[in-house]
Amino acid sequence: MINVELLSAIHDSAVGRCRLCGSTAKTLLDLGSMPPANWLMSTHIQAIREFPLVLEKCDCGNFQLGYCLDAEDLYTHYNYATPNSPSLSEHYSRLIRHLEQNGYLTPDSNVVEIGSNVGRFLAALRPRVKSVLGIDPARNIAEIANRNGIRTLVEFFDRRVARDVARVEGTADLVVARHCLAHNRDPYEILDGIIELLAPDGALLIENAYAMSTLQQNEFDQIYHEHMFYFTLHAVRTMLERRGLALVDVMFSDIHGGSIACVAKRSMSNAAITSRIAAELWRERELLDYGLAQRFVDGTASIQAQLKSTIGDLRDRGCVIYAYGATAKGATLMNSIGLTSRDISYCADSTPIKQGKFIPKCGIEIVSEEWAFANPPDVFLLTAWNYKNELIAKARAAGLERVRFIVPVPDVTIV
Numbered sequence: 548m549i550n551v552e553l554l555s556a557i558h559d560s561a562v563g564r565c566r567l568c569g570s571t572a573k574t575l576l577d578l579g580s581m582p583p584a585n586w587l588m589s590t591h592i593q594a595i596r597e598f599p600l601v602l603e604k605c606d607c608g609n610f611q612l613g614y615c616l617d618a619e620d621l622y623t624h625y626n627y628a629t630p631n632s633p634s635l636s637e638h639y640s641r642l643i644r645h646l647e648q649n650g651y652l653t654p655d656s657n658v659v660e661i662g663s664n665v666g667r668f669l670a671a672l673r674p675r676v677k678s679v680l681g682i683d684p685a686r687n688i689a690e691i692a693n694r695n696g697i698r699t700l701v702e703f704f705d706r707r708v709a710r711d712v713a714r715v716e717g718t719a720d721l722v723v724a725r726h727c728l729a730h731n732r733d734p735y736e737i738l739d740g741i742i743e744l745l746a747p748d749g750a751l752l753i754e755n756a757y758a759m760s761t762l763q764q765n766e767f768d769q770i771y772h773e774h775m776f777y778f779t780l781h782a783v784r785t786m787l788e789r790r791g792l793a794l795v796d797v798m799f800s801d802i803h804g805g806s807i808a809c810v811a812k813r814s815m816s817n818a819a820i821t822s823r824i825a826a827e828l829w830r831e832r833e834l835l836d837y838g839l840a841q842r843f844v845d846g847t848a849s850i851q852a853q854l855k856s857t858i859g860d861l862r863d864r865g866c867v868i869y870a871y872g873a874t875a876k877g878a879t880l881m882n883s884i885g886l887t888s889r890d891i892s893y894c895a896d897s898t899p900i901k902q903g904k905f906i907p908k909c910g911i912e913i914v915s916e917e918w919a920f921a922n923p924p925d926v927f928l929l930t931a932w933n934y935k936n937e938l939i940a941k942a943r944a945a946g947l948e949r950v951r952f953i954v955p956v957p958d959v960t961i962v
């Protein structure tokens with residue numbers, strides 16, 4: 548459990564300044580004060596500290612949190628373990644195929660993944676490459692990876708760690724940074740390490756939730772303290788260019804509500820971007836110039852109001868409601884409209900380290916899927932809406948033919 552007294556001060560000195568380009572960043576959406584979403588509680592009334600949760604927008608195309616917590620406070624002991632999911636496995640296969648077909652990955656590649664969690668992506672890569680190595684700051688999570696045979700170092704990745712790894716293991720032909728660069732206050736610290744570690748002709752794969760999908764689909768619940776950046780292609784390009792790296796490829800996918808995967812290489816010269824990347828940059832600029840950010844703010848308010856009234860109505864009619872997926876997104880979603888265990892009795896989740904704990908602030912207890920299916924509610928609020936089809940199929944296969952599902956984004960719908 549986290550000793551909140553040890554928490555370092557929140558960084559507010561740079562509020563209002565873009566941490567990618569240095570210009571002014573303006574507040575776009577203020578979600579009030581929230582506890583960090585993955586600080587699961589051990590009782591439903593545990594006192595837990597809250598911090599401002601504010602999304603800022605910069606004209607360079609970057610979206611970021613105004614107030615950031617220290618990585619040590621968020622990641623040293625971590626409650627997120629990548630789930631075992633068919634759609635995730637399929638996504639990994641697609642990514643790997645793309646990397647192979649475009650020559651970024653060969654059977655001779657040495658691969659290092661930063662923020663490798665329990666090692667699921669490396670496990671998918673391992674049969675196709677020469678070596679894989681994971682680096683993750685969470686000891687409890689890295690232990691699971693090592694037990695599963697994915698060699699994982701327990702470290703916060705930076706230049707020192709990069710140099711040590713390069714000296715002992717050699718440089719990396721592919722460095723993977725999936726859902727991790729945007730999870731740190733200063734992504735340049737990580738990029739500087741990557742530059743130390745990358746082989747001269749090596750490739751860097753950066754993947755993150757895609758800000759344009761977040762905005763277009765009203766996914767305001769993607770905003771929580773771990774997500775310190777919301778990457779557009781413009782933002783990734785700014786970041787890479789500032790470190791002399793060239794953006795050479797981009798792939799979009801539906802995973803996690805819409806993700807962007809970019810490939811970068813060392814740029815020896817000012818290599819021209821491909822016409823496809825130029826077209827994507829133009830598309831983003833058009834959307835941003837024509838009010839997408841404001842539509843997102845309005846969409847957020849409308850979902851919050853609709854969800855609150857839908858859940859209130861269902862509860863007044865005596866319906867029992869559980870959440871499905873003890874996601875960080877769920878913590879933002881439910882806390883932002885003041886739901887508590889009086890509204891949502893339990894939250895079902897397959898992750899063993901989450902079960903028996905409570906979602907911060909709203910105090911909803913996390914139970915196993917098996918328990919939830921054996922003691923079913925009338926309605927599930929799909930807090931892991933990004934796995935919608937999988938979760939609905941799972942519940943139906945467990946015999947829950949009549950249970951209904953509230954899907955909160957892009958609009959509140961009932962399935």
Ligand code: TYD
Nearest residue numbers: 630632872873874875876896897898931934
């Ligand atoms: P994720 O969407 O990655 O969450 P976050 O918002 O925290 O980034 O997490 C999905 C959650 O859903 C995770 O806690 C595991 C859970 N889950 C199930 O309970 N059953 C399943 O079949 C799947 C695929 C996920």
